[in-house]
Amino acid sequence: QSALTQPPSASGSPGQSVTISCTGTSSDVGGYNYVSWYQQHPGKAPRLMIYEVSKRPSGVPDRFSGSKSGNTASLTVSGLQAEDEADYSCSSYAGSNNLVFGGGTKLTVL
């Protein structure tokens, strides 16, 4: 199973919005509404930010939102803050009890 495709980097200034894409195929992202997004600060464990494409777990700021169109899912961070600087990874159910992750995107707050 191939990894999902994410841009290696993204950036934005404080207060701005940034969107990170996650591209798969009809066998994973496009075929199921089981896309999740994780935030990972250096040396730390991942943190669940979005699940089932657009749902936010308790405690995640509403500045974080998710969406999907066809085979591409997106994570949007609005009102960027310094603490949002981290790596963001997407994942998707890929059928046959398989899960696939993206390669990760390093978000820089300028």
Place this chain on the structure above:
Amino acid sequence: EVQLLESGGGLAQPGGSLRLSCAASGFTFTSYAMSWVRQAPGKGLEWVSAISSSGGFTYYAGSVKGRFTISRDNSKNTLYLQMNSLRAEDTALYYCAKDDHGDPRGVFDYWGQGTLVPVSS
């Protein structure tokens, strides 16, 4: 407070074996599926294996199928990963992750801090 504490990592030789453990606390362990997810140095996350809440169903990534075995002891609130025939490409930080459902859905709401497994001669 949910806690997942991995152990058992360490230097392994190619072709060797290692058994990882993950001690869980702060939630009803028997109600949730669990997974192992790894991250090679400087690389992205890779799902390795999952097990249902009862332990009756197990799932593996193609890269480890036939070499790794996931199991759980619900009486001890502990998750395991038996790794055999280790290869250099298995070198990674191995995370234990709690799923948000009894059946594996790949929605990991809690993660451990990871245990490092370098494979080298």
